[in-house]
Amino acid sequence: MLVRTSRKSVKSIAGETWRERNRMTLSRQAYVLNDFWHQILTCDKPAIIITAPRDVGKTAAAVQLLNPENPFSWAKPDVIGAWCSIEYKHIKESFVPEAKRRIPGLRHVKDDAAVYIPGGGTLWTFTCRDTEGVDRIRGIKEPEYWIFEECCFYHPDFFPICEYNFRPGVRRLYITSKKAGTFIHELVLKGAPADPDYFAVFDYPMDEQGYPIKPAHLTQQQWMEKVLRAERTTPRLVFERECLNRWGLPSGGVFLGTEMAFNLGAKLGVLSEGVPVAFGLDLGQTVDYTALVACTRDGAMFPMLHTQGISWDMVAEKVKPIWEKYGGGLPIWVDATGYGSPVIEILCKHGIRCYGVTMGALPYKDAPLNWKEQLVLDFGVALERNEVAIAHSELGEKLVHEMYNFLYHPLPSGRYRYEANNECHDDMVTAAMLAWSASRRLGYAKQGSPPPTSTPTKKRDSGGRGKQRLSKQIS
Secondary structure (H helix, E strand, O other), X not given: OOOOOOOOOHHHHHHHHHOHHHOHHHHOXXXXXOHHHHHHHOOOOOEEEEEOOOOXXXXXXXXXXXXXXXXXXXXXXXXXXXXXXXXXXXXXXXXXXXXXXXXXXXXXXXXXXXXXEOOOEEXXXXXXXXXXXXXXXXXXXOOOEEEEEOHHHOOOOHHHHHHHHOOOOXXXXXXXXXXXXXXXXXXXXXHHHHOOOOEEEEEOOEOOOOOEOOOOOOOHHHHHHHHHHHHHHOOHHHHHHHOOOOOOOOOEEOOOOHHHHHHHHHHOOOOOOOOOEEEXXXXXXXXXXXXXXXXXXXXXXXXXXXXXXXXHHHHHHHHHHHHHHHOOOOOEEEEOOOOHHHHHHHHHHOOOOEEEEOOOOOOXXXXXXXXXXXXXXXXXHHHHOOOOEEOOOHHHHHHHHHHHOEEEEEOOOOOEEEEEOOOOOOHHHHXXXXXXXXXXXXXHHHOOOXXXXXXXXXXXXXXXXXXXXXXXXXX
């Protein structure tokens, strides 16, 4: 049980702390509390759930619970706590430096994966996939409080293992972004309403314009620049989840601008020779289709091939004349996932230049998104900006049909899987996304910078730079 040094209630102590005469304790810290975090840090419910957008200072605010100088601190002498975060990198680079800044005398022992708080408190650190670590301390060290940071991304087996360490009197803080279909989503919808005496839920407040209020560590101008930049550079569905703090649906469409893209393509006609064109190729043989899509620098998209059940040599024979007629010698961007990599070698033997993209790999070291996520979000933004036009043809209609049936589905970890709905295909969509990203490089190729000819998997995609910057801002 937590040991209190006073008979006063938590709320009365917090009230005194918040008065002007006691504000010196907080003024020595870089992080200034606002009313929202003040309610949370002084709440006396055993379990607290915070749902807030990314990048609003959640780590800095939660660290306040560990500061012994604050009367409402959860970290008491001889009390063991647990801090659980997305990955150890976040613990090392975000939480520990933040805690050291705010708590003089705090020690972090990497080998023990523990933080020692002045006064005798101990805090064990875990990552969201460290199920063995949590299981190892069961019955030996029983944390009297748990702080789960960004728990919407946690491994689905993590919380059931933690439950063995939850006893009467154990306090819990869940800090999460709103990800539908996750453990924390069920907790907010069912667990908390069923036990209001135990749970308290706090939604991050919004301003009159519907944007999240300014976090305490940023000026109003800095915050609005971030929000507006995110609004311009992310698909609407992603912006609503990440920045506007909305649950949305567990699954849903991705490409909201599909209809407009097809309407804009009514005047395209036939692709002319001599126009700089980039190609995207998705490979399939029996279950899936092989799809080839061309895209001009202006975003005019022309589906060129959609075939199934032929050998790879025949695929190369069909692709080569189209590529030679319109490609201008630039490499075709090819989905190199699975059997795509060895097939690229066959295409190269036929004289076709290829640039392989492995969908599950990162475009470059430490990229926040893998290739597929990057392609989906970039293409989605382009559609919503009316920067894509799909030529009217039988294959154009197939592409539009696949785009309507291309959905995002939540995973237990809180991430999303992008794929075709039910028994539909997404070969044309994949080829179109590759062609779009390749077309963003046409300007560089024209200036004499030769594009890559091998099949790297971690090459940076220049068309996704804006998205990569955004992802770092909201993570």
